[in-house]
Amino acid sequence: MNRKLINGLLILIAIAIVVIISTDFIGNKAGQNKSNPYEYNIEAFKQVDSAKVLYNEVTTFPVLADQLSGIAVSDSSVVVAAGNKLLQFNFIGEEIFRKPIIDTATCITMDGKKNVWIGMRHFVAAYDLNGTLIKRWKSFDERSVITSLAVSGDQIFVADAGNRVVYKCNRDGLIIARIGEKNEQKGVPGYVIPSPYFDLAIDNSGFLWVVNPGRQSLENYNADGSLRTSWGVAGMKIEGFSGCCNPAQMTIMDDNSFVTSEKGMPRIKLYGQHGELKGIVAPPDLFDAGSYYAPDVAVDASNKIYALDFARKQVRIFKMK
Amino acid sequence: MSSKEEPVSHSRRRLIRNGMQVTLAISLIGIAGRTVLKSASDDLVWQLDPFKCVQCGRCAKECVMSPSAVKCVHAYALCGYCDLCGGYLKPDPNARTTAAENQLCPTAAIKRKYIEDPYFEYVIDEKLCIGCGKCVAGCTSFGNGSLHLQVRHDLCRNCNECAIARVCPSEAFSRVPSHKPYLIKGDFKKG
Known part of the structure; x- marks a missing residue:
């Protein structure tokens, strides 16, 4: 009797050992998800009050391209710079054309004459709405990294992250003024640009707004290049701009509200003209887990917001509820 | 009458000596080859x-x-x-x-x-x-x-x-x- 009991116990122990070893072996295999005690956890900041979400996502369409650079919207179409191609879509996402451009695009905007201005790394080129090259500027310099463009009448504002300056140019690329360089006499603190995210836009009154990404703020300049005002607060909470280089993208609506888009924890928000948070356009949970890039944003005449989602390779359109 | 045949003990001794020489030569060549290969290839x-x-x-x-x-x-x-x-x-x-x-x-x-x-x-x-x-x-x-x-x-x-x-x-x-x-x-x- 005793012998049978001992044998049974030994068999049970043997089975338990085999189970433990196999579980450990299978559980530790590459590709298995295990809890990480050192996890960089920002989940709490991704939760937002749904009452603050002012927009619904109404349309989505794919952009079939390897590399996406930026988006702009006119009253008749959506244009996307995708690597060394220019793509045009109608508002339901049908591709009208895709045409080669002379270099890899870094940013894109449209002017009132429906010309498409595209920033390349060192220079700027202009195309008509059929994708025909109409202008190519000379390169600024080797250090230049053009990250954003805005057009106001006959003036083109060019953000150069490499040289930490905004150029005010005429339509032929002649530099009329350099804006935002550190100048203690004028009270201009200078741009802090840790990475190539350096966006700008023109408001409804014709004033230039430039993101100062290292200071997590937006700065407003007079025509003579002096600093007029600025706003912005750093922070992971919904009112703030999270981490370095945010807001990585922004645009301005007709009523001078700001649409901002952040990297790291992608989220799109709407701020009033004095920098007060009005609400959320796209909360973080609308973006794929592990997606770092800030969607580029554009606004159409009906105040719909267009987000170019670099992770999903989609244009996502948001309309106020 | 003289015989030209070697005694059996001598023949065995030569066989063993030759065998040892061949083994030594093969070992030396092997070690040299391995050294060359190791220095030519990368860890x-x-x-x-x-x-x-x-x-x-x-x-x-x-x-x-x-x-x-x-x-x-x-x-x-x-x-x-x-x-x-x-x-x-x-x-x-x-x-x-x-x-x-x-x-x-x-x-x-x-x-x-x-x-x-x-x-x-x-x-x-x-x-x-x-x-x-x-x-x-x-x-x-x-x-x-x-x-x-x-x-x-x-x-x-x-x-x-x-x-x-x-x-x-x-x-x-x-x-x-x-x-x-x-x-x-x-x-x-x-x-």
Whole structure:
């Protein structure tokens, strides 16, 4: 009797050992998800009050391209710079054309004459709405990294992250003024640009707004290049701009509200003209887990917001509820 | 009558002597060949591709060395020298200071040094670093990704089967030639 009991116990122990070893072996295999005690956890900041979400996502369409650079919207179409191609879509996402451009695009905007201005790394080129090259500027310099463009009448504002300056140019690329360089006499603190995210836009009154990404703020300049005002607060909470280089993208609506888009924890928000948070356009949970890039944003005449989602390779359109 | 045949004992002795000479020659040729081959070929060492790394924390837990032979390294040329550093400060810190409650690193292995307004330099104290990759996750998300993990070869035992490589969820570990043992960001490109 005793012998049978001992044998049974030994068999049970043997089975338990085999189970433990196999579980450990299978559980530790590459590709298995295990809890990480050192996890960089920002989940709490991704939760937002749904009452603050002012927009619904109404349309989505794919952009079939390897590399996406930026988006702009006119009253008749959506244009996307995708690597060394220019793509045009109608508002339901049908591709009208895709045409080669002379270099890899870094940013894109449209002017009132429906010309498409595209920033390349060192220079700027202009195309008509059929994708025909109409202008190519000379390169600024080797250090230049053009990250954003805005057009106001006959003036083109060019953000150069490499040289930490905004150029005010005429339509032929002649530099009329350099804006935002550190100048203690004028009270201009200078741009802090840790990475190539350096966006700008023109408001409804014709004033230039430039993101100062290292200071997590937006700065407003007079025509003579002096600093007029600025706003912005750093922070992971919904009112703030999270981490370095945010807001990585922004645009301005007709009523001078700001649409901002952040990297790291992608989220799109709407701020009033004095920098007060009005609400959320796209909360973080609308973006794929592990997606770092800030969607580029554009606004159409009906105040719909267009987000170019670099992770999903989609244009996502948001309309106020 | 004289016989020209050798005695049997002599013949055996010669056979043994010849056999030993051939064996010795083969051994010498083998050793020489192996030496030449070894000097011509390159040894391989374990390294992780920082572009594949997903900062899962296993480098800190699975390495046979304690603390891990995987350490955070800093590509200074890529660093933005940010005041609000995602790799140094906890998400939403109380203040941008060196106070312990504001630091992300569980072992305070990153040193923050003021350069000029608003720039700060970040230096890794490798003796304190456990290779958890928490700072790498913060820097990759909110910075330029200049902080990244590497196997330090002065610490690595170069095991036949690397304990971390076996469990790495992104298959970031591979053997690389010992004459180029590091995959430092900025020195090589993704893919």
